[in-house]
Amino acid sequence: MDFETLVEELIDREGGFVHNPNDAGGATRYGITEAVARRHGYAGAMRSLPRAEAIAIYRRLYWLRPNYEKVAARAPRIAAELFDTAVNMGVGVASGFLQRALNALNRNGRDYGDLAVDRVVGPRTLAALDAFLAVRGAGGETVLLKAIEALQGARYIDLAERRPANEAFLYGWLANRIG
Incomplete structure (x- = not known):
């Protein structure tokens, strides 16, 4: 299975914007936490994190690194x-x-x-x-x-x-x- 397939399946499971008060990770979009997005250089609202940016984060931090x-x-x-x-x-x-x-x-x-x-x-x-x-x-x-x-x-x-x-x-x- 290639990365593109894996990341698409992951994003489908994770869904869009979520901010569950029980989740210690805080607000997420496509499964990317706000803390991870910020460390990756994303400065916008989590609700607006672009899908392409999420995929880039996943590729760099969770696949290649x-x-x-x-x-x-x-x-x-x-x-x-x-x-x-x-x-x-x-x-x-x-x-x-x-x-x-x-x-x-x-x-x-x-x-x-x-x-x-x-x-x-x-x-x-x-x-x-x-x-x-x-x-x-x-x-x-x-x-x-x-x-x-x-x-x-x-x-x-x-x-x-x-x-x-x-x-x-x-x-x-x-x-x-x-x-």
Whole structure:
């Protein structure tokens, strides 16, 4: 799946302008928070954030900067999950999920060495992903995806437990972000 398809599906899920008082992220448009839009240089009203600007932000901050396009060349479904998780939870969280899952699936270092969970997809993480896929074959991507989604689901429940206002979002997160 290419970035253009992923971002269009994401924007369709996120919708237009939303300002839910229970959302700690504040006002969003196309899923872009005001804080992210400002850091990217957008100065206008969030209600007016252009779709093209949102796509540019997604491409730069949530696809290219974290190297998910490099993951996509190896494991497109993993890249799609990382992209969606990064938008919802942050790039570091998503990248950390990948590293933790790869560490847990390396059979005590027999397939490849453990990664430092530095939450950055760099050459070592990509090499571990290559090694994992070489050892596990086509089915490996499915298992790795399940592991990442398990970590994501556990984090959603933790977020709802720690901040009761997040319970308003838990059902949607589980229904729309996992699987």
